[in-house]
Amino acid sequence: xxxxxVKVKRQLSIAKGQIEGIQKMxxxxxxxxxxxxxLMAAIAVLKKANEIVLLGHIxxxxxxxxxxxxxxxxxxxxxxxxxxxxx
Numbered sequence: 642x643x644x645x646x647v648k649v650k651r652q653l654s655i656a657k658g659q660i661e662g663i664q665k666m667x668x669x670x671x672x673x674x675x676x677x678x679x680l681m682a683a684i685a686v687l688k689k690a691n692e693i694v695l696l697g698h699i700x701x702x703x704x705x706x707x708x709x710x711x712x713x714x715x716x717x718x719x720x721x722x723x724x725x726x727x728x
Contacts (some may be wrong), residue, residue, distance in 0.1 A: 643700065644697025649693050652689050652693065653687075654687055656690065659679060663679045663680060672725045694707060695719070695722070698719070702715055703715040703716065
């Protein structure tokens with residue numbers, strides 16, 4: 642992985658804390674909307690972590706591709722991932 646591992650770990654730690662909080666809310670039978678809001682917040686943090694990883698990939702792996710065929714392969718990988726993100 643070429644992304645800053647400190648930044649990625651920070652985002653994942655935040656998400657982990659949020660998920661643990663959500664589990665507690667579910668156990669305590671919290672209000673549905675409150676749980677949903679927390680779920681969306683956790684999803685946003687995971688998206689941010691993914692953005693950091695993808696930007697690292699683009700800056701190092703895609704930009705550093707040695708030849709046109711390798712560049713095409715890297716761009717296809719990113720394109721497929723972006724397509725899955727949109728589903």
